[in-house]
Amino acid sequence: VKRCCDSNDGPTLPRGARTWSRRDLLELALRGAGAAALTPSLLGLLTRHALAQQAKATSKKLVLLWLDGGPSQLDTFDPKPGAATAGPVGAIPTDVKGWMLSQHFPLLAKRAEHLAMVRSMTSKEGSHARARELLHSGYTPNPAVAFPTLGSIVAHEVGDLDADLPAFVQIAGLPGSSGHLGVASRPFVVASATKKIDNLGPKGGGERPRVESRSNMLDVLEKSFSAEGGDRASEANAVQRRRARRLMESKLLVAFDLEKEDEGTRKRYGEAAFGQGVLLARRLLENGVAAVEVVLDGWDTHVNNFKRTADLCRDLDPAFSALIDDLRERSLLADTLVVCMGEFGRTPTIGANDGRDHWPNNYCVALAGGGVKGGTVVGETDERGDSIVKDPVQVADLFATIARVLRMDRDKVFLKDSRRPVKLVDPNGVVVEQLLS
């Protein structure tokens, strides 16, 4: 019941055959051809399947800049200069006529033509855990269903699950769940951009002869265990072990090495961990990773909102801006959707100790690239910034839009054979047409 029922995007293979990697299939097909051991139809089937896998890996990519804790909409993307609710935060004009950003975003303000903004996000989820899940999966949380997180969705649908590098990398934060999409699209979690990846072993996979003899010894054990009925489990482990070996030995590992960037670039992204994480995200995208989530924690500003938000924006502004610049320069921006958001907004009324509380009633999501229309603002709030006066957008709508711009099939059904079939994104969502270019 909890298995992943894959889609109809290729010829039909026996259930479970999807764990063949493209490499396996091509290899098998070629060897099979050489040995003339496979029938032409099976050979054709295998080759077509392998090619279908390859074709699936499109150039679409996603970066999620996750602002954990719930950023204040008023102090970031929906400023209300002069209003009682604004506090001490001013607004600055952007290079798009008629819209302003908070004074904390001097760099983003100069790139507004590439930004699209939804100022009318709304939901009913005011607790961190549930809102975090809602904004990551597009579905109202339901403990009975493991909804996959956005990065896993993108990795599974448009990523190459058989590359050397994992298709979805998450930098900092609590690991998201790939839910029913299965193990291959799980987030590969990097605790910090500047920290080495856990357990990669000695450079280049260690002393090779030793690895080989150890692996041969392991084969002896696997063989005896398989003979006793452990064959299915053994094969599953073998697949992941081979992927781990490929990662350990991959030349693409250099993507994780920020030392390869010049100092100027590293500074441009901001020297904080978050900026370096966003820089790492760019390097991973350049090396074929389909989805990267970078987490910036600390937005839960129940106290001292203004100073803390200003500090956090000092990390966010340069990182987001440098990402836009670099993706443009590398002609990657058109295919890469950058989404910047948190769980919810914060109360417009300013509390004691300059605090703002949770406010799912109206909040902002900023988008860039990936086929959304730059320089767009969707929705509007009243002069206090605490209620939506135009075009409310539900989280399901946002996910429908993301599916559209990344050319994912939003109606694809998972867990088809179970009693709880689940669509890729919440079917209640309506694409926000204004955001499309």
Place this chain on the structure above:
Amino acid sequence: VSGAARTSAATRSAALAALLAFGAAALARAQESPPSPAPNGPPASAPPAAAAPRAPVSTSREQQALADAIDAELVAAWSEQKLAAAAPADDATWLRRLSLDLRGTIPSAEEAAAFLADGAPDKRARRVDAFLADRRFSENLAVLWTDLLLSNAGKNAGRMEQWLETWLQEQFEQGATTADVARHVIADSEWTLKPGPLSYLLSYHDTIEVVSGVTARAFLGLQIQCAQCHDHPYDRWKRDDFNRFTSFFADVRADHLKGGDPLFRVFDRDPEWDLEDRLTHLLQASRRARKNGGGGAMDDGNAPMKPQGRPTAKRGPKGEGAKSQPDGAKPAGDVDETEPGGKGDAKNDANDESTDVMRGTSMSETVEADFDESALLEVLKLCKNAPKGTSPFASVESDAAALTALFERLPSSARELCEKYREHRTLFHEAGYLDGQPYAAKEGTTKRAALAAWLVDAKNPWFGRAIANRFWGRLFGKGLVDPVDDLTGSQDRILAPLLDRVAAEFVAHGTDPRFLVGALVRTKAYALGNARGADVAECERAERWCAAHPVRNLTAYEMANSLVAAVAPDEGRGSPADRAAAADHERRKLVESIASYFGGKDGASDGNPPSIPQSLFLMNGSHAERAERFGRGKALDRFQDETKPLEDRLRDLFLATLGRPPTAAEVERVAKLMKPGASAAVEDVLWALLNSTEFRSNH
């Protein structure tokens, strides 16, 4: 790839068979694995348990009687299903399986060797007795229940998990029944430094919709939470059922007093009183804040509660501690600092998430310094004038526009409170049991105490079956009803009368977990070997009907325990107790550090499929270093003794990791691959053993 290469040289039919077999490997992962553990910290001492230690509720003979009955039913089912049972597992496999299932860890090399050498016919029965009495059995149960109860509590649950787990472990050590645990976590109210059973409600107190769903799932095996948003499409539950069940939690409030030692409390008071109290507090605190310089730091409301304000257990400052209804008393207009609301105090530590359990739960509680009081005063007047038990907004409800206008004039935090109150009043006003019985309020008890009593009542149609089915699933791979927590909705169910029987006996034995687990592991079915053969569907069918034992991956908890058991045996300095404590500390640390590789909490919901980080950890991880240390210790000494045959020298390593001696063929093949130099060789062999699927799985 090598498998594929070999296949390519085979005949056409062999190629097809191999294709099927390879594909099936992935399917093997879908097997259910038990919930993975909560991260553990250093043990904290929980308050003494209310339940006194008691004598075991069942004897091994009683357990065996049920086991025999189960076997008889299964044998009949196999014959009807035309299934041949797998060959019985050998002693080594059985012992390792039992140890992992009951104690969450593999047997030590010494335990394995002693068991294999034991010729007594009742040695298996004695092992079951011993493991059920093992401290680690209680710990394992505590880990399971903590995960079940708190896995939906989000990232703020860390400290709560430790408290709950420690308390649960003590309870199970003292012989607590499953019903005891359910009663305590749902109905307990007290002020305490270490919340223990209160951790459950404290973790969810602002999201009663979640706690009601978790309660139904964990204790009743029912999926009612889908009915929160819509009538269940393929189950009997309606939104009304969900709302009425959730209403049992409508009066639950939680407090957290900071100070030198934080104090926790779960208590009950009716929502009208709660609303008025919170609004009053808001007003008073904001007046104070303004007096103290408006908008600036609010000293009083934010200061830790004064010590003399701490109420004693059972008696809150206003008498509402353990009572459900406030005797008609309304909160006084002046809110002093002894009021254990802690309003606003949760804010002070918003930066410090690890120590603030209430973070994320207090969206309405910040005190605002500067706002127009008139609307708030109006609402407070409505509260005061409303007859007890009716909504303060009842009198104005008919004029929707006026009410909206009134709410819009409220400061946002007050508006939030009022809106949430109104929503809950509409949805969660009438409590009712899931079997259709109405709830009748009784003086001197709370709604949730009534719920707990109904849950564990011997006549409850689901409690016994839910627990019996869950443990069946844990020990046999799948529940008789699968998924294990969908008793009424699942289509995948076998042998319903058998589940009823097991449940009835479980309830008759006071819902003692040792009786249930003891009976299940004493069956012959539990002692069967794995399914063999190329026909994957047939293998899975055999596993479904318990005619073969499934292979499942270890959880993070089991993996950490087993690694420590295998490669860091008890050979340090100090007293045995010190060494045991050090090993305990080490494995608890390891559980946390590998939780993300081995599924962490996901282990509960989507099994624990192999992953790249798991493989990286096992190939290159820190335990490898430890293995080398082990290699240099006593094992190496023995290993280096080349006067002994290699088979004997490998025996230690195999027993310590796989719980069995190597076969002659393995000795021969491994010998050929061994590098010269005993140290390198022992490390290579250990590496291979720890990376093997045999080590990584319970089979």
